[in-house]
Amino acid sequence: MNNQVVTGGTTTPVVQGNGTAVDWATVAKSVEPAVVSITVTSGNNGAEGSGVILDTQGHIATNNHVVSGGQNGQISVTLNNNTIHKATIVGTDPGTDLAVIKLTDPPSDLTPIAFGDVNKVAVGDPVMAIGNPLGLSGSVTTGIVSALHRPVRSSSSENQQQSPFSQGQTQSADTTVVTDAIQTSAAINPGNSGGALVNASGQLIGLTSSIATLGSSSNSQSGNIGIGFAIRADQVRAVTNELINKGSATTPLLGVSTTDGVSTVGGQQVVGAEVKSVSSGSPAAKGGVRTGDVITGMDGVPITGSVSLAARVRSQQVGDTVTLDVSRDATTQQIKVTLAGK
Structure with missing residues (x-):
């Protein structure tokens, strides 16, 4: 053809x-x-x-x-x-x-x-x-x-x-x-x-x-x-x-400061972005993200560290609702967060 x-x-x-x-x-x-x-x-x-x-x-x-x-x-x-x-x-x-x-x-x-x-x-x-x-x-x-x-x-x-x-x-x-x-x-x-x-x-x-x-x-x-x-x-x-x-x-905002981190889930270590602080009133705070959490994924895409998280957030649009994979206390949970703007 x-x-x-x-x-x-x-x-x-x-x-x-x-x-x-x-x-x-x-x-x-x-x-x-x-x-x-x-x-x-x-x-x-x-x-x-x-x-x-x-x-x-x-x-x-x-x-x-x-x-x-x-x-x-x-x-x-x-x-x-x-x-x-x-x-x-x-x-x-x-x-x-x-x-x-x-x-x-x-x-x-x-x-x-x-x-x-x-x-x-x-x-x-x-x-x-x-x-x-x-x-x-x-x-x-x-x-x-x-x-x-x-x-x-x-x-x-x-x-x-x-x-x-x-x-x-x-x-x-x-x-x-x-x-x-x-x-x-x-x-x-x-x-x-x-x-x-x-x-x-x-x-x-x-x-x-x-x-x-x-x-x-x-x-x-x-x-x-x-x-x-x-x-x-x-x-x-x-x-x-x-x-x-x-x-x-407008820049999408999650409202956390992070560093490269590692969590242990089911005996297996997983890399991610460890939350060092959560801004009061931010989308992350409203969604239930806590200091010490390790974010390992967003909308099914692995988060491998602090830069990875920042890149994924910045690629979104203000008002988007994203699903975070969060490791906390040796378990993983999903948290939905609606991004704000700055």
Whole structure:
């Protein structure tokens, strides 16, 4: 059977011709018009990154660390047809490393990205990364989903899991990003930040945002070692919608401080996030979480430590009700908590 395309209002979903081989050429042709290159200049400094088109009004999703220098500078966007357009910042959310910019004079033929169902993504699924690595716009690489719900903490002091990989720019020293990430083997490099990670149907499942490195000196660039991370598409959609509608995003709040911990249940040790304190009146307090509890899971996803819990909470939306697996007094119980916002 030949490959087919199904028409729609966004990028054209790709129907693969057989069940064993992905026609990546067809996927790339469908998705490339929805991925842009971003250049930020501020004084003598500059940065390059990527972005994905969200709608026909010219809103574009990217990483905060790509455009943070554009608050007092200039942002230009190069579309797939090589036309260059000015853009302004609509809103940023440093905590998730997401941002929305908008073309000041968007053309009438923009192609928004199509969003996929992240809940259907499985480890081993084939994926394609599209972006602007090293200034090479429209570059595509392929790989697989290596892991789901990978907790990634990025800051200027942690070189092993670097969030900043837009060219020429780094996160500010006081910025810490915690992500419930999709890990991929698709090669991503400096400049891929804010680009698309798509499935075999050409649908967005993540926004490429960070890479793991083996460590590097402060004056050298880091590159791909086959471990890249992307912000889940459902989180991208939720945060960017907030940024477009009100210019800022609300952070989900559980209301606990934790550290890495271990509990013993039925004679078996299990890792988790040990609760050190519970804020009075918080969702955790209302749900019955106590100091000394060890949280080992959320909605069926294992919690392996403090960062893992923070990543899972931050990936939710304010008002979501989550089920926590809590180890207490050598037994495990489930506690439902409705997340607040801050």
